[in-house]
Amino acid sequence: MKKKNFLLGIPGAPTHNGGRLAIFEDELYVTTGDAEEPQSSQDVENLAGKILKMNLDGTFADDMPMEDSYVWSYGHRNPQGLAWLEDGTMYSSEHGQTALDEINLIEPGENYGWPDYEGDETSDDTVAPVIHSGDNTWAPSGLTAHEDVLYMAGLRGEAVYHFDPDSEQLEAFVEDYGRIRDVLADDNKLYILTNNTDGRGNPDDTDDKLLEVELE
Template identity: 55%
Template sequence: MKKGLLAAVLLFSGCSASDQTDSSETAPASSSSQTKVAADNLEVPWTIAKQDESFFITERKGTIIQIDGDGKKKRMELQLNEPVLHEGEGGLLGFVLDDDFSKNKLAYAYHTYLKKGKIMNRIVQIKKQPDIWRETKELLADIPGGPIHNGGRLAIGPDGKLFATAGDAGVKESAQDKQQLAGKILRLNVDGSVPEDNPFNGSYVFSYGHRNPQGMAWDTDGTMYAAEHGQSAHDEINRIEAGKNYGWPLIEGEEHKAGMEAPLIHSGEETWAPSGIAYSNGRLFIATLRGEKLLSLDLQQKELTVPLENAGRLRDVYVNGKYVYVATNNTDGRGTPSEEDDRLLILPNDAASK
């Protein structure tokens, strides 16, 4: 994108029960002719964050790229006490800015590392300096990891708590073990301590029975949603509640079992591989990898539309007023990258005008 275009877009945007639905109900894709490229030549991007006119995007090898309102890019190193292990599905993954980032320059990151020959994940507080990001505090370590199913998303909820998705790391039985952090959604205070009102006393576990949970989002009423990769198709969007069991590996898709939560919707026999999600005006936007589409879910009608396709694998989505920003993930070893991949794309948020 030309430098002036991103600046103009940012200025115009202000800068600032359990019914099942399967993939057969997805509406045809709408036109993506209004899609613009905000930045290109990103290296396996994972998370989009935004402050004022600047975007911050994590790259799985361990860098954070800053894209300013004039389109200028600056790739910054992240100095950690444990090096990033960029292997399999691991690396520098989740990232979220502190609520007071404009004053304190603090953020939080989730990354894979190697400990005594074992693949693990950890959550750290980091601080932006002029030319580098540095770890300032380890919040939570020894989250089980592996070549697959590291989870990895971070988000700060409406309650000011830090939420993290942790996959089962390929050991499916761990998802039902509340004593383990794998296969869970975790909830922390931003200083790394366990919130007193967590559902299990003294535990970071907020919900369990997850296979490979990914993006998280909250609607205006504070209802929490999360995306999750199914074993073979049957990808899920779940309504997340404290202390609830989401069934993996005992149930998935349309299966039911007492004491376990069925998904809000699932993909049926189609594979989405949903990653980042974002909420806007009664809809969830869902970035899909294998599905190679941006899905838009009407939460009231439980109907899906496709605002964007034909851009390849999509890793994350961020909504800011009248615009939706999507990061492609074609350079992750599983896609077919073009010379310009990976890219940060901009498209109109039709939901904002409804």
Template identity: 55%
Template sequence: MKLLIPVLSILMLFSCTDNDSTSPDDKTPSDPSSQPVNQSRVVETLATQLDVPWQINIVEDTVYYLSGRPGEIIKIQDAAKESQTVDLTKGVVSETESGLLGFHIIDGSQEPLEAYLYHTYEDRGRLLNRVVKVKQEGSTWKETDILMEGIPGGPIHNGGRLAVGPDENLYITTGDAGESGLAQDRSSLAGKILRLNLDGSIPDDNPFAGSPVYSYGHRNPQGIDWTEDGKMYSSEHGSTGHDEINEIVSGGNYGWPVIQGDEEQEGMIEPLFHSGEDTWAPSGIAISGSKIYAAFLAGQQIREFDLDEKKSQTFTAGYGRMRDVEIVNGSLYAITNNRDGRGNPTPEDDRLLKFQLKE
């Protein structure tokens, strides 16, 4: 049976001067200051001079915890920043796109706080990724449990997003680690979206018995979220453009490296939206109603994808490389990544920004 989702190829209004088939995260097409700023949506700048933040967590609407790719947790409260350490049994390796990536606080109302954490480490000269559980002890997050180790890693394509779905399972995005063939190999953890019970065990209703693999054929997925009716969506870095927004279904094969863009293959799912020959380098996403908001690195904007109208438009731009977005109580929070070695940082970068959604 052929699994096809209608495709809409979006012609982007911004220019990308380089097309690097190794990693679209490399492409920063222009100086952020040269792009228009939609100041009407800005509520406030919540923090500045952050060190390459990666994933946003918001506790009780007023306290912000960000994972920092170099290997720290950044706490922001009442305009004050605190760098919190992580105490792990295996050290964080931050190299190009690797490091301390996904960070998901389990229940912000419980003290002490506990979270899931995804990070790169080195084992016998090889870069790998792991998912662990950590508990806050003062200004330190201490490892308390290992959920998964040995996820293929490398300087590029580590995936890294963590999220708990409406089914109360933990979802994990992994990249192909620069070895494209791993994405189609269901025995490999690379190039996948994984699904675990919250204790790290494999759910009985996963699509492949005894396997954490939920979907496969991914190049470098970096954002996941769900609509109110439980549909799951993901953003993904493509090759030489062809970045994607996908609807994720259990057991789905998303085609990498066999197909991309408008190409078709029996049993493989096409993207809902893709960038054609342009490059977005999409990272975190957040959903409000029927709209997906995606942070673009190379694309240097937050873009709004309307699932009902099957079209997209720029939500805001002018802040450089955008890494993650989160929506709470009608506001959209975003972090920049202009200090990741590929951007053009201002003295204020990196920043945590707050925007007002206009539904």
């Protein structure tokens, strides 16, 4: 059987490729990076530097902010994680250029600023992150939600971070396992995937690992 290609023409490069796929309420979301061409993120006709959305059969969702477009939000550098709170509020984790990694609250049709704005810098038609790493680097990857709290994987940060959207406070939740690639909350457990063998870590003989942590 010949497989159908739903969406072609997403730019790619050696780095900055996004690549997160997530299904929420029977719709598919896709993150794309700027593919090393920063200004592409501001071009809504270009699929780089975006969060895309579609029906599961590849057709346009009914509530898209732009006509005949898969673009749900734009102005992203390299978004890596997607998660939703219980009320449907959507968040994404994103790599900054040099530090200034971000957690963004995602709204349809909004511009998240890259490459014109980073961190607290913003304009009337762009959205600033709800939190950023300042001079530090999280190198965020996967993102998940449990009881309206976000858990974010950190590669360079070598931790799982706990972020409370209400207080906007972020702290390390799990450490000492090296680079963390992905996280998944299921029931009252958090599953954590390490990535010390990706060429940038310091693996031991037992890497990589899938960890299970109880959540209160």
